[in-house]
Amino acid sequence: MPIVDVQMALNAVTYSSIVALAATGLTTTFLTTKVPNFAQGSFMMVGAYTAIYVALKWGWSPYAALPLSALLGTAVGLAVYFLVIYPLRRRGANIMALMVATLAVSIVFIGVMNIVADVFESAGVRSRDIGLSFLDYRETVGPIVVRGVYVVTPVFAAAIVFALYILLNYTKIGIAFRATVENPELARVMGVNVDRVMAMSWALSGMLGAVSGTFLPVFLRIAHPNIGDDMLPTIFAASVVGGLQSIYGGFIGGYIVGLAETIVTRLLGEVIQGALVYRYVVSMAIFVAVLVFAPRGVIGLIREGGRKA
């Protein structure tokens, strides 16, 4: 059997698309408010449980949960900004305080999601150790199982990054976003409402996290109330590897880390027969290597290369 077969490639690209969406959200809020947001996984859980509810309670396709997920994610992102980040920043909190605050939010969220799971269960919606992949479209082509999620997730991720590109380059608020990222002081002098741009970035991040999370229970065999936080190391690695100075860094990093994680984990599994391979080892190894050798990430490498040329 070849080391990388088609089935595995399909899985790897789908997984990477999920990571890329969430990591783009993480990078977005880091760019504007300079907070490494540990609650990014919480945004994913909002999407995951929206999908579970919509699919199991209403009997819709899990993909039909996407608009509702996006809406709820936006609301949660805004709530975290206005209830936690904005008041702390106003009081001049440093990055450490803000980071710990988002960590607190994510811990609270694990509790909240467990309650949500219990409530869902008592409403007759199975919410623990449940996957939605059985609801997905699937077709067997020779030895390969083609699933709907293999197509929908990458296409959706590509559409999102295209929409982001349009927003950032062709709309006034998008240009104001880039201006604020570069020099908030000057943006303010120009009359840009910087606080609104920051709020918008959190809304966007919540939305991206939630739509990414919507795909999780469809893709994975089992989902549980901690599912988003389990993704956190991978997402952080993706953002750093891609480069934290560009909104596209999270996207590019998502594919690098996602593909590496899937493929290397599989390879190690074959070499070390029967050994349990802990997949975070791979993303954390890349994470550390990038921090040491290319702290500005892949985008930084591309830009520096471009400058030399």
Place this chain on the structure above:
Amino acid sequence: MLLVNDVSAGYGKLQVLYGVSVEVGRGNIVALLGPNGSGKSTLLKTVFGLTTVYSGTVTYNGRDITYMPPHARARLGIAYLPQVGNVFGNLTVEENLKMAAYTISRDTFLDRLDKVYGLFPILREFRKRRAGQLSGGQRQMLGIAMALIRDAKLIILDEPTAMLAPKAAQEIADTIVELRRNGITILLAEQNAMLATDIADRVYILASGRVIFEGSPGDLLARPDLGKLYLGLTR
């Protein structure tokens, strides 16, 4: 038009200006001179509302604006070009101008964009280029264009010719004179005393946060002691 009256100001608890008074008449070019750290930038920032004012008043067209927030002053027709970081390096020339015109309607913006490009044809040529890739002089032109596009009545320029070759500095100076011809009032800080005395209607010298000289450029040139002590003029 602008009256800074006995102002003491600084940054938080750090006082920089001590009872400074400056008057800027409509349609005039007023230059602030003085050694590094004498408070020129701080005075300009105070006029735009970016410092802490402890006492004194700033009036603009008879209206007390001492404690008005910067964006409200922008709406009154005051534009400010900071000494450093006055353009967005990652944005294109045109995007920078769009940001400068953030509070203006699209039609007015396009109209003024045309005028600004008329004044600085090089900016039209480089409109798709990232501002970070412009030369120092081109960047200053962009900064001034950003102040202009807001249709400011009073433009505050902090060392618009800093780090420019003599020829580029002269071009900026010519532009400033051109602005005065169009009825715009200008308050600027300058290191280049020769250039400043060349174009200004009135000159102030600051030292250690106090005004130690005020008068016409002619008055200043008649005081070689001041020139030698504070401005490096040896003529």
